[in-house]
Amino acid sequence: MNQYTIQQIADVLNAPSQIAEPAALVEYLLTDSRRIAFPQTSLFIALQTGRNDGHLYISEVYNSGVRNFMVRKGFDTTALTGANIVFVNNTLDALQQLAAWHRKQFHYPVIGVTGSNGKTIVKEWLYQLLSPDYTIVRSPRSYNSQTGVPLSVWQMSEQHNLAILEAGISTVHEMARLQAIIQPGIGILTNIGEAHNEGFTGYREKALEKLRLFSNSQVLVYCTENLAQAGIDITGDDRHLLPAGLQLFSWSRSGNATVKLLQEEQNPAQDTTQLRVRYADTTFSFAIPFTDKASVDNAITCCCIMLYLQTGAEKIQQRMPALQAVDMRLQLMKGVNGCYLLNDAYNNDLASLTIALDHLVQQAGAHRKTVILSDIFQAGMAPAQLYRQVAAEISMRRISRFIGIGTQMQQVKHLLENMPDAPAIELYESTDAFLHKVTTHHFRDEYVLLKGARVFAFERISNWLGQKVHQTVMEINLSALVHNLKQYQQELRPGVKLMAMVKAFGYGSGSAEIAGMLQFHKVDYLAVAYADEGVELRKAGISLPILIMNVDEAAFEVLVQYNLEPELFSFGILTAFQQYVRQQGLQQYPVHIKIDTGMHRLGFELHDMEALQALLTQSTHLRVKSVFSHLASSEDPGDDAFTDLQAVRFTEACTLLQQQLGYRFIRHLSNTGGISRRHDLQFDMVRLGIGLYGIDSANNEHMNLQTVATLKTTIAQLRHVPAGDTVGYNRKGKITADSLIATIRIGYADGFGRRFSNGAGQVYINGRLAPVIGNVAMDMTMVNVTGIPGVQENDEVEIFGHQLPVQQVAAWGKTIAYEILTGIGQRVKRIYYED
Numbered sequence: 001m002n003q004y005t006i007q008q009i010a011d012v013l014n015a016p017s018q019i020a021e022p023a024a025l026v027e028y029l030l031t032d033s034r035r036i037a038f039p040q041t042s043l044f045i046a047l048q049t050g051r052n053d054g055h056l057y058i059s060e061v062y063n064s065g066v067r068n069f070m071v072r073k074g075f076d077t078t079a080l081t082g083a084n085i086v087f088v089n090n091t092l093d094a095l096q097q098l099a100a101w102h103r104k105q106f107h108y109p110v111i112g113v114t115g116s117n118g119k120t121i122v123k124e125w126l127y128q129l130l131s132p133d134y135t136i137v138r139s140p141r142s143y144n145s146q147t148g149v150p151l152s153v154w155q156m157s158e159q160h161n162l163a164i165l166e167a168g169i170s171t172v173h174e175m176a177r178l179q180a181i182i183q184p185g186i187g188i189l190t191n192i193g194e195a196h197n198e199g200f201t202g203y204r205e206k207a208l209e210k211l212r213l214f215s216n217s218q219v220l221v222y223c224t225e226n227l228a229q230a231g232i233d234i235t236g237d238d239r240h241l242l243p244a245g246l247q248l249f250s251w252s253r254s255g256n257a258t259v260k261l262l263q264e265e266q267n268p269a270q271d272t273t274q275l276r277v278r279y280a281d282t283t284f285s286f287a288i289p290f291t292d293k294a295s296v297d298n299a300i301t302c303c304c305i306m307l308y309l310q311t312g313a314e315k316i317q318q319r320m321p322a323l324q325a326v327d328m329r330l331q332l333m334k335g336v337n338g339c340y341l342l343n344d345a346y347n348n349d350l351a352s353l354t355i356a357l358d359h360l361v362q363q364a365g366a367h368r369k370t371v372i373l374s375d376i377f378q379a380g381m382a383p384a385q386l387y388r389q390v391a392a393e394i395s396m397r398r399i400s401r402f403i404g405i406g407t408q409m410q411q412v413k414h415l416l417e418n419m420p421d422a423p424a425i426e427l428y429e430s431t432d433a434f435l436h437k438v439t440t441h442h443f444r445d446e447y448v449l450l451k452g453a454r455v456f457a458f459e460r461i462s463n464w465l466g467q468k469v470h471q472t473v474m475e476i477n478l479s480a481l482v483h484n485l486k487q488y489q490q491e492l493r494p495g496v497k498l499m500a501m502v503k504a505f506g507y508g509s510g511s512a513e514i515a516g517m518l519q520f521h522k523v524d525y526l527a528v529a530y531a532d533e534g535v536e537l538r539k540a541g542i543s544l545p546i547l548i549m550n551v552d553e554a555a556f557e558v559l560v561q562y563n564l565e566p567e568l569f570s571f572g573i574l575t576a577f578q579q580y581v582r583q584q585g586l587q588q589y590p591v592h593i594k595i596d597t598g599m600h601r602l603g604f605e606l607h608d609m610e611a612l613q614a615l616l617t618q619s620t621h622l623r624v625k626s627v628f629s630h631l632a633s634s635e636d637p638g639d640d641a642f643t644d645l646q647a648v649r650f651t652e653a654c655t656l657l658q659q660q661l662g663y664r665f666i667r668h669l670s671n672t673g674g675i676s677r678r679h680d681l682q683f684d685m686v687r688l689g690i691g692l693y694g695i696d697s698a699n700n701e702h703m704n705l706q707t708v709a710t711l712k713t714t715i716a717q718l719r720h721v722p723a724g725d726t727v728g729y730n731r732k733g734k735i736t737a738d739s740l741i742a743t744i745r746i747g748y749a750d751g752f753g754r755r756f757s758n759g760a761g762q763v764y765i766n767g768r769l770a771p772v773i774g775n776v777a778m779d780m781t782m783v784n785v786t787g788i789p790g791v792q793e794n795d796e797v798e799i800f801g802h803q804l805p806v807q808q809v810a811a812w813g814k815t816i817a818y819e820i821l822t823g824i825g826q827r828v829k830r831i832y833y834e835d
């Protein structure tokens, strides 16, 4: 483990400091106040990222026992008695500088991987392939950003003898910074696809930026076709862009290259591909357990690295067939007895355990938390130290129950027992022993994290604890949701708050799960349509303030009981609520006043203001937290004059109320379309709805959103139907030529409406679109798959999502994405994952 003194760190950074204890040791760099495992030996770095600012959490971190801080110059630290403080101009720069210096302490080979796709897979496969020969340190999951890279590099230590680090960039000038931190001697450029194109003017610019990672490397592994495609002639005109001494280690399918791929032969029955390559004077073959082109590309890249490191063809032939798929996803699914399972199929190492535990805490909220963990096999760390850290990570997160599986877990038990907030502990020798002894009654209404090394086959546990899946599922990518949140936050002026709309079951994506994620990422407010939805959120442990938009008198009791804040939109509802609050003996109950500025849906009108003020100032039972209105046409530039009129009316109403109330309230007007189009209408807060779920209602390209929801089903049956026959109810599907028809497991009861009948809608199967034939039925639909290669029963079918944008599907159905998303039936299981 690395240990520097805080004084050493201040000296490295050449930064002014205020140090109470110069010999204090720093082992861990902490950038997130929610992740404090070892306060005594952590250095908290107050990063300013996007709209969040680590400086806001310093007293919280101090109270958790941390005494080492890196803050910006001028930050007031007088309250931090006895702390060691390093002052820097920019904390991110300083973190990177510190990591770069740390990197320089080591002289073993460092592989730097970049490219648009495949970085993480190449990194993980190299880890699988080279582990028998090296003690490897690598980036956890895909920690490849401006903060992720320094934190990855910080893990390098004397115990390792090879590092594999990922670098990812989203705009120009970022790579030079990552190069200075990673300083890779061995470079890998995976490919330059379409992914993450925004932020660059073109293909070539993006490729050139990526090449900067290798500006001081000895060797670069790349595919000649990839670079040619990006318009780069690396052996000719563009050679000067790379250091003169750089060895080019290329591979190619067609042209001249260091490694030539001579032959690739897919064997679909066995799910393998046989590859034949030529390197120098030798040719040899090996098999990989995949058949897709991306996997072949990634495997050849790994093969090049092994050849460069002189691992030898024999070991390549031995190890390639054993490659394992890299499943990055952290899946959350419903289990037996009201449980949720968080299944992390990614490698079982310390870094990914830490990340998985964070997700568990984030998802579980106030629920009981159980961790099922197997022995960990981690290179470069003594077991005693490894398990000490595992125990600390578990103890700090207040886990209710710890179930250890494997012979090493005894150590964790001893350590855990002596820690504060020790969980209940159970140990089992093997997965078999566990499954033998325990019944499903052992689990009830709790969140269970499953984290096991592959040999422990935890999929047996997840199959056993998971509910049988109805084969239609909606997959929700929580990382994409957070990405979208950040995109909109970037649009906000400083100080503007954000309310996230999670009404209608989080626009169909699931309210509690989405709200948990949003709470973790510190949005200011949540809003739902009805009190019941708010109660659900409270029961799921959501503590953020929640606005209820549509209240009636029957809901008052639960509103107050669950501390939910009503929207008051009429004199009737206002006086009734005021009276209820008075009867309950409450004071200053938070409420929100809705103004109708032209939508004509709900709200007080401008001429009501005088009477409204009188009612509100008469008593102290209610407190106006916010005043708001809703735009009728925020996404449409053609209606801007009307939008402006609404804004003028809104401002006027606020001014009138403000004068009489004598205290400040939050003013908010904009929804998604308003946020991305009308920066002038942000007032004090915005209400973000559909944008969170990946759809910019104003169709602003610059928003760069990611798909959150993907609706999938499977093929139940395939049949040949001859010309002249008909398909489905009322014989509406007329077959004019002999056809192959697939029956898929989704119907109008799932939200795939009858509007998609008879070719109006299409679905995505095996890379092609298949039109609906005949009428959509309640639970099933027939689609025409004639001519689509390789279709088989049980194949996956995408209804909308990654391949088929929901906006397109909405257009086919002559409606809007809102209706499609919120119309997906409750019986469709939602599966959550993060990547």
Ligand SMILES: *Cc1c(COP(=O)(O)O)cnc(C)c1O
Residues within 6 Å of the ligand: 501, 549, 630, 670, 671, 672, 673, 687, 688, 689, 690, 691, 697
């Ligand atoms: C639904 C709703 C929003 C969010 O609208 P989007 O277009 O989805 O961003 C904002 N405000 C109110 C009052 C709403 O009902």
